Amino acid sequence: MDNRAFEDSEKSTIVPSENGSRKRYTTESTESPDYSGSDVSIRQEKVRMKKTVGLISGTSLIVGTIIGSGIFISPKSVLDRTGSVGLSLVVWTASGFLALLGSLSYAELGTVIRKSGGEYSYIKEALGDIPAFLFAWTSVIVVRTSSMGIICLTFGEYMATFFPYCGSPIIPIKLVAALAIVSLGVINSYSTTLAGRTQVVFTFVKLIALIIIVIGGIVKLIQGNVSQFQNSFEGTTTSPSNIALAFYNALWAYDGWNNLNYVTEELKDPAKNLPRANVLGVMITTVIYLLVNISYLTAMTSLELLNSPAVAVTWGDRVLGGAAVLMPLSVLFSTFGAANGTLFGGGRVVYVAAREGHLPEMLSYVQCKYYTPFPSIIFTIVISLIMIIPGDISSLVDFFSFSAWLFYGVTVSCLIIFRFTKKDVERPIKVPIVIPILFVLIAIYLVIGPIIESPQIELLYAFLFIIGGLLFYFPFVYFKLKIKGFEWLTTSVQLLCEVVPSPYEPES
Structure with missing residues (x-):
């Protein structure tokens, strides 16, 4: 939607005048406006987000986003769906391998199309x-926001373990989740650097917690607690649908392997750091996840794991004794860090889609003092707050996974297309063509498998929601229908938030 607050403000900022009013000027202008007699200092600089993400912070963004609530809630669902x-x-290991295939494919995509926005930029x-808009529509309204909702609801559930409630009241959990979302919004709106440092700190803390779980599992194995690994395939399901749904839950725990591609324009030396951080982040996570699942099963039987309301807390009670309080604390750190990474990347999808005219233009504006995509972040947290109202984590995971893997498959197929349409583009990393082909085939199975054997009404809703985006695309994007009063709203947002357009400029 191309609704500009000012026709000539493609690169503008807002400055105070002598009488306290606000005026705008173009940052590209060779001549300053005439402020005769005033002492206003005009900053002649382009307003855009800075390159603040390096290899360490990039790897932390991936690991910190992947390791969130998934490793604490998905083991039950994966074990239940697989039956053994x-x-x-095997599903946990294969999911890590699939995430690695995806991260390799995305590494090449990110060096061919060096724009932020991840899947949106590649699909477009x-x-x-049209396909790019449908992705943005689904990601903005469902995928990223439901992910934030799931993670922060888990944060709320583990926070509730510190307080003795009568029964299991849901309102306090939702209030805590909402508070976490708002706090993350403040951090990400204030400073990209602060958001990056937050990610590094919380990633470090959660890795320490998971290493404690791994070490505890090794000690249990040495003590001979191996009963759950004897005849370990007994009871295995033969249902393709159940296996696909098991992958949904495991892959949900791995989600975030693509997060660095959302901030390519803020990444230092993306040709080197993007593939290195992608691969390193996924490999670290896969090893940790496998060892943590083994550790869980050294402290409890498979039946006890399935009946545990909080797997990490049960493990802590069995292994750590009086120090068991470390486990819910670790989950709180883990989920908060993961939600931070999800918001950091998700806000960039809104920002880029708006910059390309597929969402209201004001969502692409950047705060001229803090250089953060303030409107897109605020928009994302508002939708995320709405997503926590239903509060059903299980249904949110299935809805999220179907939509996400549909577009993951479409995105990696773009890499195959680029091999023919962009033959001459420099590729610092070029993966064997079999990798994206295998990834696309697996994505097709994950999308179609559950539908063929056991259709679920939630998956139909997800598909209809995706297609429903066309009801907004044609009037507002294709035909550029103007909404009365929207230009006034855009102007008001600029004045209130001190945000300005931030055009894309390719790297020289």
């Missing part, structure tokens, strides 16, 4: 406006 310990561990370049 053996197959559940390869397939055009």
